[in-house]
Amino acid sequence: MAVALATVALQSLEPEFFDWVWLRENFSEEVWPAVIGHLYLSLVSVGIALAISLPLGVLVARYRRLYAPVLFVTGFLFTIPSLALFAFLVAAGVGIGPRPVIIGLVSYSLLVLIRNVVTGIDSVAPETIDAARGMGLTNRQILFRVELPLALPVIVAGIRIATVTVIGIAVIGAFIAGGGLGQLIFDGIDRNFPTLVLTGAVMATLMAIFADVALLLVERYMRPWARRARGAN
Amino acid sequence: MLDGIIETLQRPTYPGLLWTHVQLSVLGTLLGILISVPVALAVRNTPLGAAIAVNVGNLGRAIPSLALLAIVFPFLGFGFAAPLIALTALAVPPILINASTGLREVRQEVVDAARGMGLSEGQILTRIQLPIAVPVIFAGVRTSAVQVVASATLATFIGGGALGDLIVEGFSRGDTAILLAGALSVAALAILTEVLFEVLERTFTPKGLKIAQQRRSG
Numbered sequence: 233m234a235v236a237l238a239t240v241a242l243q244s245l246e247p248e249f250f251d252w253v254w255l256r257e258n259f260s261e262e263v264w265p266a267v268i269g270h271l272y273l274s275l276v277s278v279g280i281a282l283a284i285s286l287p288l289g290v291l292v293a294r295y296r297r298l299y300a301p302v303l304f305v306t307g308f309l310f311t312i313p314s315l316a317l318f319a320f321l322v323a324a325g326v327g328i329g330p331r332p333v334i335i336g337l338v339s340y341s342l343l344v345l346i347r348n349v350v351t352g353i354d355s356v357a358p359e360t361i362d363a364a365r366g367m368g369l370t371n372r373q374i375l376f377r378v379e380l381p382l383a384l385p386v387i388v389a390g391i392r393i394a395t396v397t398v399i400g401i402a403v404i405g406a407f408i409a410g411g412g413l414g415q416l417i418f419d420g421i422d423r424n425f426p427t428l429v430l431t432g433a434v435m436a437t438l439m440a441i442f443a444d445v446a447l448l449l450v451e452r453y454m455r456p457w458a459r460r461a462r463g464a465n
Numbered sequence: 466m467l468d469g470i471i472e473t474l475q476r477p478t479y480p481g482l483l484w485t486h487v488q489l490s491v492l493g494t495l496l497g498i499l500i501s502v503p504v505a506l507a508v509r510n511t512p513l514g515a516a517i518a519v520n521v522g523n524l525g526r527a528i529p530s531l532a533l534l535a536i537v538f539p540f541l542g543f544g545f546a547a548p549l550i551a552l553t554a555l556a557v558p559p560i561l562i563n564a565s566t567g568l569r570e571v572r573q574e575v576v577d578a579a580r581g582m583g584l585s586e587g588q589i590l591t592r593i594q595l596p597i598a599v600p601v602i603f604a605g606v607r608t609s610a611v612q613v614v615a616s617a618t619l620a621t622f623i624g625g626g627a628l629g630d631l632i633v634e635g636f637s638r639g640d641t642a643i644l645l646a647g648a649l650s651v652a653a654l655a656i657l658t659e660v661l662f663e664v665l666e667r668t669f670t671p672k673g674l675k676i677a678q679q680r681r682s683g
Contacts, residue, residue: 313615400529
């Protein structure tokens with residue numbers, strides 16, 4: 233529906249305002265690489281953030297005293313406006329290009345991911361863990377066979393929020409030459425070419441909404457008990 | 466380096482940039498409240514309307530902030546109006562979601578009981594629904610405000626001024642001091658907003674609710 237709406241909105245504009253011919257002729261050369269670059273930035277960042285957050289979240293869920301400081305630091309990172317964070321990274325000598333952008337995107341994802349790993353593990357009923365222990369499972373087995381699988385829907389919910397956030401902030405990363413869809417927006421503003429600005433903005437919006445909806449479906453799929461309960465009503 | 470940062474902060478143009486940033490943020494958030502709260506109030510008693518409001522809000526939250534600015538820009542051009550409209554659109558979803566869910570958190574039986582006691586729709590709203598929903602709405606306003614302050618930095622890309630100008634200037638001139646002066650100002654403003662709302666939330670939470678919250682978490 234969003235695609236249809238966007239198409240109608242764009243088609244109603246005057247031809248010189250949105251140049252469909254340009255878009256058709258340059259899609260595979262200018263737009264598509266930006267889409268791929270944006271996907272690459274987002275996926276790599278969420279992947280790295282997940283590789284940090286999963287073990288850290290498990291650790292923090294065990295050693296509760298660490299949770300407050302971890303939340304404070306990641307919450308602080310989350311509050312810093314993205315353009316300022318990118319500026320700090322450039323000033324700190326990380327340079328420009330995809331690397332500082334990925335570092336920035338990873339730091340924005342940590343809060344949501346770690347919080348959801350801990351919330352997910354917390355949501356496992358103590359009786360379930362007692363039962364597992366009674367069946368003779370070791371701590372490691374309890375973690376991998378009971379706690380993490382039961383925490384998975386909450387963790388996926390975190391991945392969804394992190395992914396949508398990262399896709400949005402990656403647009404800004406084009407300012408420090410990270411590439412992706414933001415590059416189309418900046419180029420369009422520089423060249424005074426609205427078609428390019430709108431294409432970048434609409435594609436980024438569609439990508440974010442698509443990721444949101446797709447991961448929401450994954451999340452629902454992972455809660456079969458919730459589906460069953462709703463079916464019973 | 467420190468000298469360069471201080472020099473930038475002492476420029477005669479600095480207060481103007483700061484003021485534009487504050488104006489954009491405050492107006493954007495206020496307009497966001499003025500749009501979302503009436504909509505949430507209008508749909509509060511219709512499940513379908515509330516569901517639509519929440520879903521529109523959820524979709525809206527996914528829209529990248531720079532994309533919003535970029536979509537508005539070709540229509541309004543450089544200046545104050547384009548970023549203000551984009552920031553307003555950015556402020557709407559969190560407040561709309563929280564106001565709709567907050568107003569619907571009141572159980573239907575409670576509303577029915579109030580109606581049975583002879584309370585008018587207006588009385589039900591002001592005496593029952595709003596007092597329960599206000600903390601939730603406030604949390605939405607906080608989320609929006611912090612987001613708007615951060616995104617007002619991006620106004621510089623479409624000629625809206627504000628503190629982002631310093632970041633762009635420092636970056637394009639390769640001047641780390643100017644770059645840092647801008648980044649530090651923006652970060653300080655965002656953190657200040659967060660702290661301000663934290664204090665407001667604590668000050669205005671009724672004593673009874675605080676006790677209830679402690680009991681729930683304890």
